[in-house]
Structures are given as structure tokens and as C-alpha cells.
Amino acid sequence: MATSFRFAASLRRASQSPRPAPCLSRFRSTVQVRWTGSTSATSEPHQPVEKGIGKGGAAPAKVIKFTSEAYPELQRNSRFAKLTQEHVDYFQNLLGAESAIIDGLSKDASEDIEPFNSDWMRKYRGHAQLVLKPQSTDEVSKILKYCNDNLLAVVPQGGNTGLVGGSVPVFDEIVINLQKMNNIRSFDEVSGILVADAGVILEVADNFLAERRHIFPLDLGAKGSCQIGGNVATNAGGLRLLRYGSLHGNVLGIEVVLPDGTIVDDLSKLRKNNTGYDIKQLFIGGEGTIGIITGISILCPQRSPAINVAYFGLESYEKCQEAFKEAKNQLSEILSAFELMDGRTQKLINRATGKKLPLEGEHPFFCLIETSGSNTDHDNEKLQSFLEHVMETSIVSDGVLAQDQTQIQELWSCREGIPECLGHWGGVYKYDLSLPISDMYDLVNDVRDRLMKAGLVGDEDFHPVVDVVGYGHMGDANLHLNVPTRRYDKEVEKQLEPFVYEWVQMKNGSISAEHGLGIAKKPFIGYSRSDTMIRLMKQIKDLYDPNGIMNPYKYI
Amino acid sequence: MSGLRILVPVKRVIDYAVKPRVNRAQTAVETASVKHSMNPFDELSIEEAVRLRERKLPVEEIVAFTAGPPKAQDILRTAMAMGADKGIHVQLDEKDASQQLEPLGVAKLLKKVVQEQKSNLVILGKQSIDDDAGQTGQMLAGLLDWPQATQASKVDIEGDVVTVTREVDGGVETLKTKLPMVITTDLRLNEPRYASLPNIMKAKKKPLEKKTLRDYEEKFGARLKTIKVTEPPPRKGGVKVEDVDGMISKLKELGAL
Numbered sequence: 001m002a003t004s005f006r007f008a009a010s011l012r013r014a015s016q017s018p019r020p021a022p023c024l025s026r027f028r029s030t031v032q033v034r035w036t037g038s039t040s041a042t043s044e045p046h047q048p049v050e051k052g053i054g055k056g057g058a059a060p061a062k063v064i065k066f067t068s069e070a071y072p073e074l075q076r077n078s079r080f081a082k083l084t085q086e087h088v089d090y091f092q093n094l095l096g097a098e099s100a101i102i103d104g105l106s107k108d109a110s111e112d113i114e115p116f117n118s119d120w121m122r123k124y125r126g127h128a129q130l131v132l133k134p135q136s137t138d139e140v141s142k143i144l145k146y147c148n149d150n151l152l153a154v155v156p157q158g159g160n161t162g163l164v165g166g167s168v169p170v171f172d173e174i175v176i177n178l179q180k181m182n183n184i185r186s187f188d189e190v191s192g193i194l195v196a197d198a199g200v201i202l203e204v205a206d207n208f209l210a211e212r213r214h215i216f217p218l219d220l221g222a223k224g225s226c227q228i229g230g231n232v233a234t235n236a237g238g239l240r241l242l243r244y245g246s247l248h249g250n251v252l253g254i255e256v257v258l259p260d261g262t263i264v265d266d267l268s269k270l271r272k273n274n275t276g277y278d279i280k281q282l283f284i285g286g287e288g289t290i291g292i293i294t295g296i297s298i299l300c301p302q303r304s305p306a307i308n309v310a311y312f313g314l315e316s317y318e319k320c321q322e323a324f325k326e327a328k329n330q331l332s333e334i335l336s337a338f339e340l341m342d343g344r345t346q347k348l349i350n351r352a353t354g355k356k357l358p359l360e361g362e363h364p365f366f367c368l369i370e371t372s373g374s375n376t377d378h379d380n381e382k383l384q385s386f387l388e389h390v391m392e393t394s395i396v397s398d399g400v401l402a403q404d405q406t407q408i409q410e411l412w413s414c415r416e417g418i419p420e421c422l423g424h425w426g427g428v429y430k431y432d433l434s435l436p437i438s439d440m441y442d443l444v445n446d447v448r449d450r451l452m453k454a455g456l457v458g459d460e461d462f463h464p465v466v467d468v469v470g471y472g473h474m475g476d477a478n479l480h481l482n483v484p485t486r487r488y489d490k491e492v493e494k495q496l497e498p499f500v501y502e503w504v505q506m507k508n509g510s511i512s513a514e515h516g517l518g519i520a521k522k523p524f525i526g527y528s529r530s531d532t533m534i535r536l537m538k539q540i541k542d543l544y545d546p547n548g549i550m551n552p553y554k555y556i
Numbered sequence: 557m558s559g560l561r562i563l564v565p566v567k568r569v570i571d572y573a574v575k576p577r578v579n580r581a582q583t584a585v586e587t588a589s590v591k592h593s594m595n596p597f598d599e600l601s602i603e604e605a606v607r608l609r610e611r612k613l614p615v616e617e618i619v620a621f622t623a624g625p626p627k628a629q630d631i632l633r634t635a636m637a638m639g640a641d642k643g644i645h646v647q648l649d650e651k652d653a654s655q656q657l658e659p660l661g662v663a664k665l666l667k668k669v670v671q672e673q674k675s676n677l678v679i680l681g682k683q684s685i686d687d688d689a690g691q692t693g694q695m696l697a698g699l700l701d702w703p704q705a706t707q708a709s710k711v712d713i714e715g716d717v718v719t720v721t722r723e724v725d726g727g728v729e730t731l732k733t734k735l736p737m738v739i740t741t742d743l744r745l746n747e748p749r750y751a752s753l754p755n756i757m758k759a760k761k762k763p764l765e766k767k768t769l770r771d772y773e774e775k776f777g778a779r780l781k782t783i784k785v786t787e788p789p790p791r792k793g794g795v796k797v798e799d800v801d802g803m804i805s806k807l808k809e810l811g812a813l
Contacts, residue, residue, distance in 0.1 A: 405573030
């Protein structure tokens, strides 16, 4: 598929056709495109409606289990009021337009509500009967005040591309989706500061910036669906973190609505502001538990015109570390990504999509390096000497260097396409872990051994587990341990948890590096945070959300 | 039969994933600080030449040739990393009007190179994606008085007999002829390989001859003058409607209902 698109692309250019690209779900402009447009080469979450990617093999079941049934230990908090017609009428009146509200109480709207009730991984599903789509901060404020006064629980929702079930309801919480707040408010070309509504889709923001020679300091596979407000609320990490740092540093200000309806306008455009507690940091990564972010101001760097991508095969994890050291050493300021993929992930991509891999021959590990800089000649010179060095010293066994934009995209798809391909057999147990870089991959081996010993891994249909694989952001010491399965299975879960968490705790790692806590990681926060830390967090939660209506049953 | 001496002309063009922009004076497409790479059809030609060798055909030499600015060297290195044995670069001064090449100029130049290199097979892209002229291969065949097979989707060589399959409307056409000949490539011919690091290193040591137009006694100059280049009219944005009623009234307004 990838190749036919590649040809199609050149053909299109060749005929100067004004027709839009046959890109199925997204529109991409100009440079720095990593998306190859084929169904085989996307990555991480898609639109929530695009479920059931399984083509043949063990396709996932049609219906997602309710979270409340899958986790019977969760009980609806009886303090919360049940939705009544009166409530619905209030919201209808407040929001006006019919399209701003999906009412599942007075009529059957289950089909319309379904995408808001369930997550793209098909793991979590709530019972919400009402979805609200406010268009302004003021409307969000009025909604929250009403909910707070009437003890109606809510779930703030962005693009619903999260991986821990944080953006879907558990019981009958009202979904407040920010998709209609999608205006870019301002951009200052001198300072590079962008101010935008929370519901702006990441890719839209990035394309907007691309036209102005800037770049959004965050990039991730789900960019075509996820919203920047949700990115900030979950403190998403992604592919550019190595270069541009975390959102805690890049977000200069936020506009947030507290549960009591207070609008906190802290859309600061200052890089320096040492006046008091930096409250906004609580909302960055707060996962909508103490307020809803409605706008952000963020510092965007200059976009680099010169991009190069190389893809290596390496014979051991030790060699990957050496390559990383050399890359930092020799490429220094132009290094913009260093991604790790084990050979198993690449083989699974090949199995799931039939796509030909860039390198012939088997390698236990692969790394992807991206450089971005302002001067092609300068970058090339550095990259050439780096490549020569790692080849001559046998740090890497083989490798390719992208010769054009399409090859850059294809090489990236070997990394970005992993999450979707792993879902091919049915489900995936995903762990997103921060670990000391030297031990990072040992965990994958240990987990694989453990599941092998339990007889759960294999090629036959009765084996629940397809394989145990690892990939991730080597540059950030962030490992994605993934266990693609044919079905979600309690026996597998028992083998994985708490084993994985104990392992991480032993290494003083984090059980959630960039995916957040949501509902999936809530019970395990103790493995990464002390009792004191958790107590302080709870104090903050109680302070800002005394009624506990914000995104209940999750986080801490 | 004698060995195959393959000439593959390649061209450096704006990368096909980059959206071209017209310059302010509307005289040409903006090329400064835009990513360039090898014309995709030429990648197919190089790949095909290398595959002929890999199929154990008696390929004596694969010569990659380009005429262009100093930077065009990069794509010769790419061609050599993919498997060409040597490169020839005719360096052009883009500011000199007498060095502006049109398809006929290129074809004349290639004829000289074919004679000089004693090539008996020329594989070229059916067109370059910047000018879209799609003429060079045909003109070259005419100038050389060689048979040609255009838009090849499959090439088989046995002895000096060449069988070329080409896609035509609603089917395929198979042609047969004898060397020497000219083949132009089409999209389905093959899938170009990545340039691997070891081969990129090796390519640096392969010979690259530098020449100028003066080395070939012939008039190549342009006969055409570009008057104006314009972008297609921008697509008109859609309108958002609030609900079904809004849509119906809008459609009525537009006379669609």
C-alpha cells in the first residue's frame, strides 16, 4: 500500500492535478510530513469511529465491554445526581444550537453517543447519556457551575485519543467535548507565541504554524485527531520532546474553568514570570480533574527547513545505547529524535501490513534518527561523518538514509505505525514507562520470559499473547512495553500486573511516562509516588473540586 | 552477445512531496531553499538497471548522467549508492541563457554521451515531474535512430532481444525489439530501493566525471521563453451549516434543490 501511494503521489505531481490528495483521513500540507497516507502506515490513535482495524485474523469483538462490567469493583458514587429532563432542558437552553448537544435521555441517541462513550483502544466504555459541545469559555463556565451546583459528574473530552481511559465516562458522567472550540486566537511571528482554543486539532495547529515557518513543540501519532487542550491536560510527550522539551516548559499560559464556574484567565504570553505559585502547572497533566482547559498560549520554535532521517539495524541493546551516545555527541543540536524499536515490532508491522521493511536481513534492534536544522549543507556534513563513524566502528550493522521526503515518511511510519499494527490481532496491553536507559530493555525480556513460562505466548489461536515487544523514545528514556494479544485475558493480566509495576518501582522508574493515569493507572500510582506526594495531590483535588464532579473514578 | 552498457540519465527536481510555489515575478517555480531529490521516474530507471545486473545479465557498466547545477551531484551520489558504477555531471550555469536546456537540447546532449560511453541501452524516466515535457526519451531515440519502448512496466532481456511490457488503456501491450534501444520507465516498473549506509559510503569512492556543455560540440540553447507561471485558482472554502434545516435552505439558495 505504501508504495502504491508513493507512486500515486509522484503521478499526481507529475500531472499537476489540482485534485485533493487521496489521503484517507487527513490533510497534510507542505513540508515535514510524516504520514504516508496509506492505511498501513498510520500510528497511535485514530478517530474514535475508526474501530476494528483487524483485517482478518482474530478481529476484535463488535461490542466493547462496559467499564463498569469489566471492573466490578468500581461503584457509581451515589452522591452524584442522576440526569433528569430538567437538566437536559437547561443545557439545551444554554447552548442553543441543536448540534451542540447529544441528548440520549429523552430519545434514543445511542449510536451518536457511542463514539463519545468509548475509547479508540476499545477497552473502556461508559454509560453517558448526554454530550455537550460548548462553543465558548463562557458556556463551559455556565455548564460547570450548573453541574457543580447540581452535583452532576462530568468528563472533559478532547480528541478522545488517550491510552488510559481518562477521556471517556465510567458511569453516567456528562461528556463535555471541546471540539467546537477550535479557533486559533493569535500568533506572534516575532516571539513565536501561539494562543488558541483548547479544541484546535494538533495537526491543524501545526499546519497553521508551518505556513508561518514555525512548529508546534509537540508531535505524536494521533496528531490528526487529538486536540491541543487535551494534549496539555494530559501533558503529552511525543516525538519532539527530545528537542523541544515538555509542555510544562513550553506552555506559557492557560485559560481554565474551575468546577464552580470561575474562569481563570492566565493566558500569559510571558516567558518569564516569577510572581507567585505557578498554578497553571497543576492543570498541565491534571487530566481534567480540577478544571477544564479552554485555551492555551504556547511557545513555538522556528521550524527547521532541513530534515534528515536515518534508520539503523543494530545487533544488541548495548549498541543502541552506544549509537545514542554518539548521536548526542556528534549531532548535538541538530538531533531531533532518537527512537528505538525492537526487531519484533518491525516484524509485526510486516506481518500485519505486508509492508516491505527498509532493511533486508534480521536485526534484533532498530533505531530511527531524525536531525533538523536550518542549513542543509551543515547538517549533511555532520550526519555524514556520524554515519561513517557508526558504520566503521560497527556500532550499527546496517542502515538507510532517506533520500527524499517520501522516504522520510516511510521510515517514520516504521516507528509511528507500530501502535496500530500491534492492535491488528485484537488488543494490546500497553505500558508506558520511564526507566533508567541502561536497563530499559531488560524489562521487555523479563516480561517475555515470564509469559513464555506461563505458556501464554504463541502463534496458535489458543495462545492469548502474540508477542511481547518494546519500542519507544530512547532519547527520553521512555519505553513502550506492549503485549499484543488476541483477546483481553485475565490470566495474562495476572502475569503482567503487578509484576511490571514492581519491576519499575525497583528501578525507581515511572509507571506512566507520558500517557497519564486515567482509569488504567490509577490503582498503581503508589508504585511511582510516595504517600506524602499522593496526600498533597489529594489536597489539591479537594481544594479545587470539593464536590469531586470532575472526571471521577480516575487519576488519584 | 556483447555486454550491456546502460546509460541512465537522472534529474534533480523539487521533491515530489513538497508543494511547489510560484515565485513573486510569476516567471518560474520557487526553487531556492526547497527540498530537492531525484526525479521519481529516474529512480525507477536506476533501480531497473541495477536489477538487470542482479538478474545476472551481462551488465558491463551502469552510468548515471545528469546535467544541472552543482547540487545535482547529490543525486548522482544517490544513483551510485543505489548501484550505478559511475557518474557524469555536466555542470550548468543556471544564469546563462545559452545553457538553459529544453528536451531537444537534453536529447542532443544524451546522444553525444551515448556515443562517448558506447552505451547500447538507455533507460530514462518517461518524464520529469518539474517540466512534465515527456519528450526527451522519444527525441533521443529519434536522434540515435534506435527503437524505443516508452512507459515500460516490465523489461526482459535475453541475448540482444528485449521484451518490454507497457500499460495501455484497458490492458497491456508487449513489444519486442533488439538492442541497442531506448526505454522510458513508468510507475509500475519496480519499487526503488533505499540507499543503504554501506552503499552510500561506497558511492563516495565511485568515479564522478565533471564536464561542461563546452565539452560537447553542439548547440543546446533554449528556443522557448516562459512568459508566465501561475498557480491554479485556490479552492473555494465550504460553508458550515448548523443543522438539517440550514442545509436545506442553503441548498435552495444555491438552486440545488
